[in-house]
Amino acid sequence: MSAPSKPALAASQERRFLVLFDFDETIINESSDDAVVRALPDQKLPDWLINSYREGHYNEHMQKVLAYMAEQGVSKDSIHLALVKIPPTPGLLNLLQYLQNHRQDFELVVVSDANMFFIETWLEQAGVRNLFQKIFTNPASFDASGRLVLLPFHSHSCPHCPDNMCKQVILREYLAKRQKERGGAPFQRVFYIGDGANDICPSLALGPRDTAFPRREFPMHKLLLEMQQSQAAEFQANMVPWVSGEDIVDCLKRMMEER
Incomplete structure (x- = not known):
């Protein structure tokens, strides 16, 4: 096999x-x-x-919820309709439009404790599924009887996360995999956008050049504020709270100008 050309090497390290x-x-x-x-x-x-x-077994609880819904005669079409009615977070579609306009610079991934059917259904109806390179979430599919069967994403040993998902494990494994695929070139910066308590653990894997975007006044924001006030050494990233997707766009634009 011949050695990669200089342009190919440059592309892998862009x-x-x-x-x-x-x-x-x-x-x-x-x-x-x-x-x-x-x-x-x-x-x-x-x-x-x-x-x-x-507590700590939410995936197990949702398995029971979906089984109960099937018993009550709730159809796949009814679930689909309920999902596509969910509104996007304010400004979120503008953020995705900005990221689509700069696809050469940004790689997008979903990391969620929801499930694959819910997420893909919503992203597809919103016309944005193709923007995301990967979705890490709990498997879910309809069985022959019409019941949506939910499974845990993985098992892990993190004491701080639900038994079915540690987002920090997912993030670290993905970063290592992508760096190898990119010829050893890491991402220049990592941005993590979330709202909940289970978004704290992956935020602790971010470095000083990275940014955590917690939704303002939601659990992730409050917990990160507590960490900053206690000067907890494990949180190294920048923190930019947001109310609307436009807040994130503004921050990303400034960072793009810095380069």
């Missing part, structure tokens, strides 16, 4: 930024799990099912 998105209450403006419950005949779960939730 300046590229990695942008990771959470899904629920980050790309969309509510929880997709809550939204699909509205497809039930009475649009709510029974108390016994709500009360069966065990």
Whole structure:
């Protein structure tokens, strides 16, 4: 095999930024799990099912919810309709438009504790599925009886994350894989956009040149503020809270000008 040409080497090492998105209450403006419950005949779960939730075992709980919905006769079409009605977070589509206009600079990935059917359904109806190189989420597919069967994404040993997903493990493995594929060239900067408590763990894998974008006044923002105030050494990244996707666009534009 011949050695790669100089242009090919340059292409593999071109300046590229990695942008990771959470899904629920980050790309969309509510929880997709809550939204699909509205497809039930009475649009709510029974108390016994709500009360069966065990801390740290949310994936297991959603498996029960989806089984219950199937028992109540909720169809795939009904779930699909509930999903496509979910509004995007304010300014989020403008952010995605900006990133699409600069595709040569940004690689986009979703890392979410929702599931593949929910995420792909929404992204496809919004016309933005093709922007994302990879979606890391829990597998979900309809079985022969019409029930949406949910599975855990992976197992891990992180004591801080739900039993089915550690987003930091996902991020570190993806960065290592992509660096190898890029001929040893790491991303120049990594941006992580999220809102929830489970977005803290991946934020701790970010370095001083990277940026965490927590949704303002949501759990991720409040927890990162506590870390900054306690001068917790494990959080090294810059923090830029956001209310609208335009806030993130403004920050990315400034960073693009710096180069």
